Amino acid sequence: MTRPLADLHVVECASFVAGPTGGMTLAQLGADVVRIDPLRGGSDQHRWPVAPSGASYYWASLNTGKRSVAVDLRSEEGRELVLALIAAPGPGRGILVDNVVGRHWMSPDRLRERRADLIHLRLQGHPDGRPAVDYTVNAEVGVPSITGPEGLATPVNHVFPAWDLAAGMAVAAGVLAALHERERTGLGRFLELALADVALAGVANLGWLSEAADRGRERPRHGNHVYGSFGVDVECRDGSRVMVVALTEGQWAALQQVTGTGEVFGALAEALGADLDDEAERYRLRETIAAIIRPWFAARDVEQVGKELDAARVLWGRYRGMPEVVAAHRAGRHPVLADIALPTGEPALTARSPLRLDGDHGPAGRVPELGRDTAEVLTEVLGLTSAEIGGLHQRQVIGPPAD
Known part of the structure; x- marks a missing residue:
């Protein structure tokens, strides 16, 4: 089944959750998403949770369905390859998602010189450039202060990076909005998205900040009750x-x-x-x-x-534990989930797109492997010959050819 974004080509230079989630969302809808990775992998290459071998379940699942190009980003040759991939010609190309900091060679002005109609979405922590992650912005917007049982005096952090995932959805929406504009006007767009703004927008749009402004004090904690309505957890005879x-x-x-x-x-x-x-x-x-x-x-x-x-x-x-969710998947009750094998051969679980197109979640996508697609992408997009690919490898600008 052809997916809606099958003619779209996106370059992703992002790590951790928000940027890769945006790229994954586009890939699950059919886009060709090419990750740009350092030769030895980025800072999230081995992030927990990990398999017994040390391979990251996290990295594999967030990047399933993408292609990985591993390049020496410190070398001029490596940077030139990346710039060429970002600015490659074609109506479905010239789309970049990044969260890079301090790479002047990837500044919006430099990139626009290579392709005037470039769609470039940059993720940030704070809009002023200060770093942030989900767990820090969640603290800053006040959610841990209203989470937890009544009478507790200390904040309660969540374990789920909700703002990162919301930001990933905003990344996908921003890219598609800019693409629609480019098709209509021929113009590119530089978009910025701060994780802190995503969190602030979330609590503001739910009316929580209006309530705080009106009351002049914190909303009370209420444990597992649903705020403003009725909802509660209850125990059954068997302890469930x-x-x-x-x-x-x-x-x-x-x-x-x-x-x-x-x-x-x-x-x-x-x-x-x-x-x-x-x-x-x-x-x-x-x-x-x-x-x-x-x-x-x-x-x-x-x-x-x-x-x-x-x-x-x-x-x-x-209420179910995650092992119960896995068992339900094994019994065929969660079609959105899919079994994959890590490059080490170890089994893992990932998800297809939660969107069903005519009832179909679509494929989970190929499991990523650092740098596996480097030669294929450079040949396909930039037209490099096997001799040129070999030369880049010899000069250690790219990793060794895939087996």
Whole structure:
């Protein structure tokens, strides 16, 4: 099946999460994404988690579907090769995603001299050039201060790099927006995206900063409750835990119906003068509501709970460990996931595109290997001969030919 971006060619000079996620998103939609790597790999080449051999599951999965060109970026010859790849002619070429710092030879002005209609998206930490990662910007926008159990005095960091992944989606959107503009006007574009701005935009767009400005104080922590509505984790008879949520009147009605608590909540609402069809009221009385529904869950194993909640169309989810997710994949329940083999031969898991095109997630893509595609790309894009490729190898501008 031909993917939508099959005629697009992107050069990626980025490491860690945000930039590679943007490139991966474009690659999963069919773009030919060529990574530019140092000869011995970048700073994330061996980042955890790793296989027993030391091969990085992280690097392999974030770069699956891309081609890797390994070049001596300190040499003039190596830099010239990179510049030529970035500015290669063609309507689907001239697209660069990078997060480089201090490489004056890759400045927007220098690159524009090579190709005037270049689309160049540069990732930054802060908009003023200061470095940042997901875990530092998350701290700076206040999320750890409202995360965790009630009464806790210290911040709670998250383990999931949400802002990095959101930035990766913004990278893909920015590239496609600039490409659309270039097709319409013939003009290139230099775009900048700061991770700190992605985080600030996220909390602002959710209304969290407006609330803080209005109240003049921090939102209270509330553990596993859903802020502003009703949602809580409850334990089943077999020790399994589920998250139950009632955001809408329909979901709230379904939860009462399945747990047989409608009369109880009717009486509670009358006694307290509360309208429990209002999600703000459900949030205010969250502890009371949770105490009333918990016995229903405590009397049933999770399998029975799941069947009854599904039949009643209750919004819920079971807490699972990641080994359980892997087991569900092995049983064929997660088509978006795919098995791959690292270059060492060790098995790994990755994902296809979460977008389904006519019901199809598309292929997971080829597993990357540092520098494997160097000769192929230089020949295909720059027209270098085998003798020229051999000369570059002898001068150690590129790595050895792939086996």
